[in-house]
Every structure is written in C-alpha cells, then in structure tokens.
Amino acid sequence: xxxARGFPAMEFARRxxxxxxxxxxxxLDALLLTTExxxxxxxxxxxxxWESPTRPWFLVLPSSGAPIAVxxxxxxxxxxxxxxxxxxxxxxxxxxxxxxxxxSETLREVAPKAGRxxxxxxxxxxxxxxxxxxxxxDAALADxxxxxxxxxxxRLRMIKSDLEIEKIxxxxxxxxxxxxRVSEIAGxxxxxxxxxxxxxxxxxxxxxxxxxxxxxxxxxGGYRDVISPATxxxxxxxxxxxxxxxxxxxxxxSDFDRNYSVGPPTDAVASGHARLVDAIDAGLEAxxxxxxxxxxxxxxxxxxxxxxxxxxxxxxGHGLGxxxxxxxxxxPSDHTxxxxxxxxxxxxxxxxxxxxxxVHEEDIVIRDDGPVCLSRRQERExxxx
Amino acid sequence: xxxARGFPAMEFARRxxxxxxxxxxxxLDALLLTTExxxxxxxxxxxxxWESPTRPWFLVLPSSGAPIAVxxxxxxxxxxxxxxxxxxxxxxxxxxxxxxxxxSETLREVAPKAGRxxxxxxxxxxxxxxxxxxxxxDAALADxxxxxxxxxxxRLRMIKSDLEIEKIxxxxxxxxxxxxRVSEIAGxxxxxxxxxxxxxxxxxxxxxxxxxxxxxxxxxGGYRDVISPATxxxxxxxxxxxxxxxxxxxxxxSDFDRNYSVGPPTDAVASGHARLVDAIDAGLEAxxxxxxxxxxxxxxxxxxxxxxxxxxxxxxGHGLGxxxxxxxxxxPSDHTxxxxxxxxxxxxxxxxxxxxxxVHEEDIVIRDDGPVCLSRRQERExxxx
Numbered sequence: 001x002x003x004a005r006g007f008p009a010m011e012f013a014r015r016x017x018x019x020x021x022x023x024x025x026x027x028l029d030a031l032l033l034t035t036e037x038x039x040x041x042x043x044x045x046x047x048x049x050w051e052s053p054t055r056p057w058f059l060v061l062p063s064s065g066a067p068i069a070v071x072x073x074x075x076x077x078x079x080x081x082x083x084x085x086x087x088x089x090x091x092x093x094x095x096x097x098x099x100x101x102x103x104s105e106t107l108r109e110v111a112p113k114a115g116r117x118x119x120x121x122x123x124x125x126x127x128x129x130x131x132x133x134x135x136x137x138d139a140a141l142a143d144x145x146x147x148x149x150x151x152x153x154x155r156l157r158m159i160k161s162d163l164e165i166e167k168i169x170x171x172x173x174x175x176x177x178x179x180x181r182v183s184e185i186a187g188x189x190x191x192x193x194x195x196x197x198x199x200x201x202x203x204x205x206x207x208x209x210x211x212x213x214x215x216x217x218x219x220x221g222g223y224r225d226v227i228s229p230a231t232x233x234x235x236x237x238x239x240x241x242x243x244x245x246x247x248x249x250x251x252x253x254s255d256f257d258r259n260y261s262v263g264p265p266t267d268a269v270a271s272g273h274a275r276l277v278d279a280i281d282a283g284l285e286a287x288x289x290x291x292x293x294x295x296x297x298x299x300x301x302x303x304x305x306x307x308x309x310x311x312x313x314x315x316x317g318h319g320l321g322x323x324x325x326x327x328x329x330x331x332p333s334d335h336t337x338x339x340x341x342x343x344x345x346x347x348x349x350x351x352x353x354x355x356x357x358x359v360h361e362e363d364i365v366i367r368d369d370g371p372v373c374l375s376r377r378q379e380r381e382x383x384x385x
Numbered sequence: 386x387x388x389a390r391g392f393p394a395m396e397f398a399r400r401x402x403x404x405x406x407x408x409x410x411x412x413l414d415a416l417l418l419t420t421e422x423x424x425x426x427x428x429x430x431x432x433x434x435w436e437s438p439t440r441p442w443f444l445v446l447p448s449s450g451a452p453i454a455v456x457x458x459x460x461x462x463x464x465x466x467x468x469x470x471x472x473x474x475x476x477x478x479x480x481x482x483x484x485x486x487x488x489s490e491t492l493r494e495v496a497p498k499a500g501r502x503x504x505x506x507x508x509x510x511x512x513x514x515x516x517x518x519x520x521x522x523d524a525a526l527a528d529x530x531x532x533x534x535x536x537x538x539x540r541l542r543m544i545k546s547d548l549e550i551e552k553i554x555x556x557x558x559x560x561x562x563x564x565x566r567v568s569e570i571a572g573x574x575x576x577x578x579x580x581x582x583x584x585x586x587x588x589x590x591x592x593x594x595x596x597x598x599x600x601x602x603x604x605x606g607g608y609r610d611v612i613s614p615a616t617x618x619x620x621x622x623x624x625x626x627x628x629x630x631x632x633x634x635x636x637x638x639s640d641f642d643r644n645y646s647v648g649p650p651t652d653a654v655a656s657g658h659a660r661l662v663d664a665i666d667a668g669l670e671a672x673x674x675x676x677x678x679x680x681x682x683x684x685x686x687x688x689x690x691x692x693x694x695x696x697x698x699x700x701x702g703h704g705l706g707x708x709x710x711x712x713x714x715x716x717p718s719d720h721t722x723x724x725x726x727x728x729x730x731x732x733x734x735x736x737x738x739x740x741x742x743x744v745h746e747e748d749i750v751i752r753d754d755g756p757v758c759l760s761r762r763q764e765r766e767x768x769x770x
Contacts, residue, residue: 005617037438049612051598051631052710053422054509054703074699077610091699095718098508121516123483124439131506132533148517197589200596204582204589209614211585211595213436225462227434229594232390246436314459315478318439325437333480 002207003166005250007044009083011163015042016066019152023063026150029115030107031061034128037322038120038153042067043082046251048210049075055092056129058103062110070103100133104140111144118149124327125154158328159341160321165365165374167252168321168343171208172363172374175247175254178202183385188237188262192218195241196230203247213246213324216257221269222356226257226349237263240358241385246324253324255345256361256375260385269358272350273382276360279303279348280377283317287346287364287371293334300330300348317347320363342366343374387592388551390635392429394468396548400427401446404537408448411535414500415492418444418452419513422707423505423538427452428467431636433595434460440477441514443488444469447495455488485518489525496529503534509712510539543713544726545706550750550759552637553706553728556593557748557759560632560639563587568770573622573647577603580626581615588632598631598709601642606654607741611642611734622648625743626770631709638709640730641746641760645770654743657735658767661745664688664733665762668702672731672749672756678719685715685733702732705748727751728759 019031019042033039036050039059058070069075069084072092079087088106090099111117119127127134138146160168178199185198200211217223218233218241226244235241244257259276261269279300286299296317301310310332319326320343328336330346342365349359363374404416404427418424421435424444443455454460454469457477464472473491475484496502504512512519523531545553563584570583585596602608603618603626611629620626629642644661646654664685671684681702686695695717704711705728713721715731727750734744748759 046614047612048598048600048614051708053511053708054710054712054714074612078613091696093508093700093714093716095508119516123478123480123515123518125515126438126511126513127516128511130508130510131504131512133508193594197594201586201589204586209578209582210599212597213433214595215433227432227459228463229431229433311476314476323436323438325439327439329439329478331478 002170003163003250007163011161012042012044012083015156016061018156019061020064022150022152022156023118026118026152027116028118028147028150029063029111031118031149031152032107032146033059033061033153035120035126040251040322041153041157043069043079043084045079045082047075047078056099056133058099060106060110068106068110070099070106072099098130098133100136100140104137107141107144113143115144116147117141117144118152119146120154121148122151122154154327157321157326158319159339160343161341164252164321165341165343167250168254168363169374171247171249171252171254172256174203174207174249175245175256176376177206178245179243179258182243182258182260186235186241186260187385188235191232191234193230193232195235199243199245203245208247208249210248211245212248213255214243216241216243218242218262219356221266222272222352222358224355224357226359235262238266240269242359244361252322253320254363255320255324256363257359258378258383259358259360260383262385264384265382268352270382272352272358273360274380275304275350276348276358277378277380280346280360280362283346283348284364284371284373287338287366289338289340289366289368291338293328293330293336293338294332296338297330297332300346304348304350314349315347317345317361319344338366340366340368387555388548388635392548396546397427397429397468400541401451403541404446405449407535407537407541408503411503411537412501413503413532413535414448414496416446416503416534416537417492417531418446418538420505420511425636425707426538426542428454428464428469430464430467432460432463441484441518443484445491445495453491453495455484455491457484483515483518485521485525489522492526492529498528500529501532502526502529503537504531505538506533507536507539539712542706542711543704544724545728545750546726549637549706550726550728552635553639553748554759556632556634556637556639557641559588559592559634560630560641561761562591564628564643567628567643567645571620571626571645572770573620576617576619578615578617580620584628584630588630593632593634595633596630597633598640599628601626601628603627603647604741606651607657607737607743609740609742611744620647623651625654627744629746637707638705639748639760640705640709641748642744643763643768644743644745645768647770649769650767653737655767657737657743658745659765660689660735661733661743662763662765665731665745665747668731668733669749669756669758672723672751674723674725674751674753676723678713678715678721678723679717681723682715682717685731689733689735699734700732702730702746704729723751725751725753
C-alpha cells in the first residue's frame with residue numbers, strides 16, 4: 001500500500017513558517033531559491049523538466065505569507081497546481097532579460113531598502129542561474145544585499161515529516177523488491193550493461209516512478225569503483241556484482257546497494273561481506289538521538305578498518321530524501337546531532353586488497369527511541385547468483 | 386548496429402585544441418569547468434554520480450596541453466579511464482576546504498600573475514560549486530581574475546562530430562522503437578502513471594542506457610501542459626496522449642515526442658496534428674546551412690499560428706546532444722546561423738482552444754546539403770491507440 005501522492009497544503013504552510021521563524025532569528029527579509037530541491041521543498045513543484053538546463057527558475061520566500069514564484073511561462077500551468085498563487089512569468093529564454101528584471105522587482109517589493117536577502121552559499125549548494133544574471137541581479141537590487149542564507153532550507157530539510165518518510169519508504173520498498181529479483185536478470189555470461197538495463201526495468205516494474213541513479217561494478221573478489229556506468233564486460237564466476245540504485249517515488253529517493261557473488265563466494269568475499277553487515281549493526285547501535293554523525297562514523301570505522309587510519313575511510317553515509325545524497329555526512333568532522341525524523345544511509349566499505357573494495361548500504365530513519373531500518377536488512381551472508 | 390562506446394583519444398585532443406585556439410583569440414589563460422557537461426566534453430568522464438549534489442568537481446584547461454582534473458578522490462578511478470593523466474584529488478566532503486585550496490593552487494600554476502581565467506557566465510549556464518567556495522577561490526587566486534569564458538565551450542558543443550551524431554542517432558532510434566510499441570502499453574482505462582512507467586521500460590528494452598526524461602499529458606482534444614509528471618488519471622476515449630522523452634545512449638540524448646489519439650481522433654485533433662507535421666516540413670525546408678535560427682522560427686510559426694503574434698509561440702526547438710536541451714534556441718531573437726554538424730529539435734505547437742495545446746517534435750542534423758531527420762518522420766495522420 002503506497003502513500004497518497006503529493007502533500008496536504010498544511011505541509012507546505014508548516015515549511016514556510018519554520019523557514020520564516022529562522023529568517024527572523026537570522027535577520028533575513030527574504031530567501032531567494034534557485035534550485036530544483038529548494039523550490040520543490042516550499043511548493044511541491046515536481047517535474048523532470050529540470051533535466052533541461054535552459055531556463056532559470058526562482059522562488060522568493062518573504063518574511064511572512066506564501067512564497068512567490070518567478071518562473072518561465074512554460075511552468076505556469078504546473079505551478080498553479082501547487083499552493084502557490086502569486087506566479088509571475090516571463091517568456092524564457094529571453095536573451096535581453098532572462099527573468100532578472102521580474103525577479104529584482106519582486107525582491108525589492110518583499111525586502112525593504114537595506115534589506116538582507118538569503119541565498120544558498122554553503123557546502124553541497126550551488127546557485128542555479130547564469131553568473132552574469134546574478135551580477136545583474138545584484139546591481140538591480142538597489143541597496144538590498146544578497147547574503148548567505150544561514151543554511152535555513154538545508155537544515156530544515158534534514159528533519160523529515162512522517163509523510164516524507166512514507167514516500168522514502170515506498171521508494172526503498174520498490175528497490176528492495178527489485179534487488180530480490182536480480183537472479184532473474186544477472187549471472188555468469190551476462191554483460192554488465194544488460195544487467196544495468198534489466199535492473200532498471202525491475203525497479204520500474206516494482207513501483208519506481210523513475211530511476212535517476214544506478215551505478216555499480218563487478219570484479220573478481222571485489223570491485224575498484226562505485227560510481228561507474230556499465231561496461232559491456234560479461235559477468236564471470238567469482239565476480240562480486242554490486243548494484244547501487246536511487247529510485248524515485250513521488251519525488252523522494254531511496255539510496256542503497258546490494259552485493260551478489262556470481263557463484264559461491266570465496267572466503268575473503270564471504271568474510272568481507274559479513275564485516276560490512278557487522279559495521280551496519282554497529283552503526284545502528286550508535287544511531288541514537290543525541291549522538292553525532294562523527295560518533296556514527298567511528299562506530300562503523302572501527303569495524304571496517306580496525307587499527308587503520310579512519311581518515312582513509314571516506315564518507316560512511318549521508319542524509320537522504322528529496323535528493324540522492326543530502327547532509328549531514330557521516331565523517332569525523334561532522335558534529336551534527338542525530339534527531340528524530342532524520343533519514344540517512346549507512347554506507348561502510350572494506351578494502352579487499354589489490355585496489356579492490358566492497359561497499360554495503362542501508363537506509364534508516366531516526367525515531368525517538370532509536371533507529372529503524374527502512375531497507376530490508378541484508379544478512380551477513382552475501383547473496384549468490 | 387550501435388556505435389562503439391566512448392571516443393578515440395583524438396576526439397578529445399581536437400576539442401582541447403579548438404578551445405585553446407579560441408582562448409588565445411580571447412586572451413584567456415585557462416578555462417575553469419565546473420558542470421557535468423563541461424567536464425565530460427573535455428574528458429569523456431561519464432557517470433550518473435552527478436545525481437549526488439554533495440561534491441564539487443573541477444577541470445582546468447590550460448592554454449596548451451591536456452586538462453587537469455581537480456576532483457573528489459571517489460572519482461579518481463573512473464577519471465583514470467579517460468585521456469586525463471594529471472588528476473589531483475581531495476577527500477570530499479571536507480568542511481575546512483572542499484577542494485578550493487587544491488583548485489586555486491592549480492589555477493595559479495597554469496595562469497600567470499594578472500592572468501585571466503574563463504568561467505561560464507552566459508545564458509543556460511551556471512557555476513556548480515558553493516557560492517562561498519567561489520568567493521574563497523576568487524580571493525586565493527592572487528592577482529588572477531575570473532572572467533566570462535567567452536562562451537567557448539558552449540559554442541564548440543553546438544557543432545557535433547560524426548561520432549557524436551552516431552550516438553545521438555542511436556538514442557533517437559531507441560526512442561523511435563519505443564514509440565512504435567505504445568499501443569502495447571496504453572489505451573482507454575490505463576492510468577497515465579502506468580503508461581509512463583511502462584513506456585520507460587520500452588525505452589530500456591529498445592536500447593536506452595537510461596531514461597533521464599519523460600514528461601507528457603493526456604486530455605480531451607489536447608492537453609494543457611508539456612512538462613508534468615504522470616497523474617494516476619485513467620486514459621479516456623477522445624484523449625490525446627503525448628509522450629515526450631529524452632533517452633541516453635553512451636552519454637548522448639534523444640529529445641522528441643509523439644501524440645496518440647485514444648480512439649479515433651476528432652476533426653480538430655486530426656487537423657491540428659496535420660498542421661504540426663506541416664510546420665515540421667516548413668522547418669526542414671528552412672533548415673539550410675547559413676539560415677538563422679530566427680528564420681527557422683518564422684518558417685514554422687507561420688504554419689502553426691498564421692496571422693497570430695509570433696511572440697506568443699514560445700520556443701520552437703533547440704540544440705540537442707550531451708544535454709536534453711542545448712543552445713541555440715529557435716526563437717525570433719536568435720540570429721545564430723545553421724552550420725553543418727548542428728543537431729537540433731524542431732518543436733512546433735498549436736493552440737487547440739480552451740487552454741489546450743498539441744506539440745510535436747522531431748530531431749534533425751544539419752548537413753552540407755541540408756537537414757536530415759534523425760527521428761523517423763511522423764505522418765500527418767496522428768497515431769491511434
């Protein structure tokens with residue numbers, strides 16, 4: 001049984017008010033949002049049209065009341081299906097003025113002279129508009145200043161509502177069912193590119209709306225890389241096949257992987273895999289509200305690299321939600337505290353020698369009384385195909 | 386028969402040299418590239434990992450020789466499979482310095498004091514790195530200046546090599562075969578969300594590596610929007626169903642749509658569709674080397690809105706290649722001249738009254754002696770399911 005599509009208007013009103021309370025604390029008169037995830041967070045505006053880089057899109061959140069959309073006219077119909085009623089459009093692309101006049105006018109309206117307008121500036125962010133357009137906007141703001149947004153949207157997004165968690169759970173369940181069917185599509189002699197193509201079909205059959213992410217690899221006793229697209233190389237007995245997917249349900253991601261031994265695993269592969277699952281156990285034990293992301297890192301690092309230098313361990317997981325990867329990061333320098341409503345991945349890796357690795361990942365949610373695994377926990381025994 | 390994967394090293398050397406010749410003309414000492422498409426254009430670095438917004442990635446093209454990659458260590462293995470040998474990495478995310486130190490050092494090495502470093506600033510571009518990071522970079526460059534990149538990469542990408550055109554043709558052929566099978570998956574009573582899911586499966590079955598874009602709509606006698614994701618509404622007799630997809634083959638996109646009448650079309654739908662195909666005819670006739678994109682616009686606009694105000698027609702097509710939409714744009718203000726090797730979409734729309742529209746799209750390549758349609762031309766008669 002899947003969650004209903006979309007959100008009640010209340011969900012967005014709650015987000016606006018939470019952001020506005022933070023803006024008041026930080027002395028910001030407005031937020032300017034330019035990226036897909038920021039705009040969708042405050043409006044529910046969901047479209048794959050962001051795949052087109054052509055047009056800039058803007059949302060302005062004033063210090064009170066609803067946001068104002070300043071968008072290309074091609075998006076007006078879809079934006080009217082959201083709780084946003086003040087929708088200002090231009091015919092993009094416009095080489096003379098691609099929305100900057102309309103946007104600066106809107107910002108001058110909501111922010112007083114000497115006002116401060118927050119724009120994302122922090123790690124993992126970027127500003128999605130042409131650099132020349134941003135300079136023109138700066139000049140047109142007449143006494144108002146673009147300042148860092150105090151990470152307001154970024155931090156609000158870290159805590160998911162129950163409705164958001166339901167959507168993530170749906171995405172995770174689709175991927176879980178697809179992973180259970182990998183023996184139908186993969187085995188010795190099958191090209192990795194065919195495995196990738198067929199696995200995406202499984203994800204769609206099992207309920208994914210679309211499949212924005214699939215990476216993986218295969219190699220004898222482990223693999224060298226976790227971000228590659230498929231080669232046409234054929235799977236061989238003794239390979240470890242890893243598939244890491246992020247599927248979408250109603251705008252929310254899953255992000256976890258599964259490892260498969262092609263034929264019976266070697267002892268090294270069997271014990272490497274068991275160690276990864278032990279690291280997940282340690283991570284789950286540590287993932288209590290109030291612990292830090294650094295605590296989580298060390299809990300898993302001591303299993304996957306006992307006696308090693310933890311700084312070589314990389315990132316052992318991250319936030320998850322409207323994006324495949326979100327903050328915070330499970331690294332030694334992240335001292336963010338776990339809070340109920342956070343959804344994250346645990347993603348330990350082990351060094352298999354000779355430049356080979358194995359990586360395992362689960363998706364979890366933090367509840368008042370501890371973590372709950374959203375993905376169906378993988379056993380210590382590696383799956384065999 | 387599909388094109389071989391990847392490119393020979395020569396293809397990249399040619400791109401570097403073409404950019405470097407333009408840099409010399411423009412007085413630029415280096416280019417700084419920050420987005421997926423820019424970095425892939427000069428390296429062949431192809432991964433779906435860009436779906437993760439966490440890490441910034443940089444490529445530096447000096448005034449001569451090969452580019453230098455300044456990237457998160459997670460990408461080193463895959464970057465080593467490209468023609469790039471100077472690969473400098475850091476363990477991202479690093480909250481203290483997320484690559485800026487390494488990048489500014491690299492830029493100071495390739496650009497002399499008082500040197501000028503080109504960074505994308507033009508329409509359809511953005512800079513993919515945190516705003517705070519860009520400010521820190523600016524400060525660390527010590528006398529070198531970040532200036533607009535004179536649109537060098539953007540303009541080079543407009544002219545495709547024969548190898549690029551082969552890849553686009555493969556993507557287009559996959560989508561064409563999927564469109565031919567829509568009657569297997571869609572008809573009265575089927576929910577649009579199921580049609581979307583199943584159509585993506587068809588694209589994968591027919592050879593797409595992945596399906597980054599699918600939008601569409603259905604409505605009685607026309608639809609209201611071309612960028613929406615699927616609703617759970619069921620198709621009804623009398624609906625026009627439009628599916629617009631962008632599929633990937635080896636990193637290159639198709640982008641075209643097809644319309645289907647659910648049951649026999651009304652006269653209005655039949656003649657609207659015929660008019661769209663007539664507009665494509667007019668576009669093909671106008672799409673000769675030396676004509677401008679504005680010429681192309683007016684050739685199609687006079688068919689789809691005879692006597693109307695062309696400024697209401699929107700964009701009637703655009704460049705196509707490594708991205709779903711690229712420049713130039715088929716709009717009245719684009720005076721770029723068509724050149725052999727350009728690949729573009731022709732995308733006229735007609736107003737069906739009552740807020741409803743129909744849009745039709747084909748993919749074409751400009752050759753020395755005129756345009757060639759890459760997609761299999763749709764007949765004047767709308768397809769019926």
